[in-house]
Amino acid sequence: MQKLMLDIGHEFKNIDLLKTALTHSSYANENKTQSYERLEFLGDAVLSSVVADFLYNNYKTRDEGYLTNLRSKIVKRETLNVVAKEIGLDKLVNLPIHTTSHNLNVYGNAFEALIGAIYLDKG
Numbered sequence: 001m002q003k004l005m006l007d008i009g010h011e012f013k014n015i016d017l018l019k020t021a022l023t024h025s026s027y028a029n030e031n032k033t034q035s036y037e038r039l040e041f042l043g044d045a046v047l048s049s050v051v052a053d054f055l056y057n058n059y060k061t062r063d064e065g066y067l068t069n070l071r072s073k074i075v076k077r078e079t080l081n082v083v084a085k086e087i088g089l090d091k092l093v094n095l096p097i098h099t100t101s102h103n104l105n106v107y108g109n110a111f112e113a114l115i116g117a118i119y120l121d122k123g
Contacts, residue, residue: 001018001092004018007087007088008087009058010118010121010122013119013121014072018115018121020033020034020035020117021043021110021113021114021116022094022110022114023035023093024036024096025037026095027094028094029094031094036113037109037113039113039117040109040113041116042114042115042120044112044116047115050069051071052066052071055070055071058066065122066091077108077123078087078108079108080108080111080112080121081105081107081108081111082110084107084108084111087111089107089110089114092110093106093110096106
């Protein structure tokens, strides 16, 4: 986890937020702990807002339809899955040991949860 914090440029004050962001619901159920689902909800909203703000300020001559379309391409699940793997979340997400195949969106979901965790940790 230390490498992840270094890679993303954020050292968590509350490491439990990071641990939760990396915990899939099936693992959480087996281990009686919290899953990343609530953080994922928050991270999805934060990410969408940040991307919308960036696009709004950097594409000043483009209309709402263009901005909406571009934002949806950036925050779509497939893109988030790729980004998550690029920063190594696929090696850090807590999944049950017996899991052989799982939802392909796990890592994108964990990425959104990570964003939610960073948002809360920064205050």
